[in-house]
Amino acid sequence: MKINHYFEFEKHVTGGIRESVVHQRKILDRLNLQYTTDPTLDADAFHCNLMGPRSVWCAKRARSRDIPIVAHTHVTAEDFGDSFRFTNVLAKPLKPYLEWAYGLADALVCPSEYNRRLIETYTDTPTTVISNGVDREKLEGFEALESEYRERYDLESPVVFLVGHVIKRKGLETFVELARRMPDMDFAWFGPLDLSLKGRETTRLIEESPENCTFPGYIDDVRGAYAAGDIFCFPTYEENEGIALLEAMTAGKPVLVRDIETFSWLEDGEDCLKASESGSKSGVDAFVDALERLEDPDLRRRLGSNAADRSEQFSLETVANQYQSLYEEVA
Helix, strand or coil: CEEEEECCCCCCCCCHHHHHHHHHHHHHHHCCCEEECCCCCCCCEEEECCCCHHHHHHHHHHHHCCCCEEEECCCCHHHHCCCCCCHHHHHHHHHHHHHHHHCCCCEEEECCHHHHHHHCCCCCCCEEECCCCECHHHHCCHHHHHHHHHHHCCCCCCEEEEECCCCHHHCHHHHHHHHHHCCCCEEEEECCCCHHHCCHHHHHHHHCCCCCEEEEECCCCCHHHHHHCCEEEECCCCCCCCHHHHHHHHCCCCEEEECCHHHCCCCECCCEEEECCECCECHHHHHHHHHHHCCCHHHHHHHHHHHHHHHHHHEHHHHHHHHHHHHHHHC
């Protein structure tokens, strides 16, 4: 079997989508499946990761040649807003476009059950839930980098941290306000920091953040982020899955998330803490309460250990079997 594995805008897209594609190609190698990354359509299946104009054009050609089409649903209108400059303007017309584009596929790959429920409001194309997975090998040896990265960014334990694009949708305002409310803790958000791509509000939040809130930008060795951090704080409002969350769990870090549907598979008090708004308590108040609880090193160790155990179900080895079944079914 040969797969035409295409990633439109490959040289420009970063973050979780790019990481997912890297994982998929490692899986194809594990499965000993032949694949090409150019949309030649000389294959048994056409698998695209972004439904841009060229992907749509290729999908139409594939359909005319009876080549089955698999499409990833990395992008939804719901998670597009509050991301980069102009994305709020584009989010509204994006949904009807995606409804049409995803409808061209024979099978859709959704990274989570939450994402599948959203996509089922877009199209009746059959869906399969396959996690983006976590590359456990990529994190090997991260513990040895702790002193180096804490000294580099002047961080003292316990460090509250996050990994990924610094954007408003991921809870930037909450993250900064938490640092302001908890001046005795260090906060660090590791991720691309090109302010020319950010909206005005995002830029303001970064520039006016308190001294204990650090934005180191992109780092070449992401292991340094997991070495330097103690508590993975993920106050995102909308997420299709969250590869960085899976990596933090794999690294045995206690995770603190906003109580949203995306994270319904996590169990509060067992493999994470969830910050829920209730009564007069705001979202920030709930995060403050949770971080105060996580000052307890024993609680951090217990949650981190349980998170590491839970993360094993997202290993690339497990995900590979699901891809094998999917390709055999469509082809």
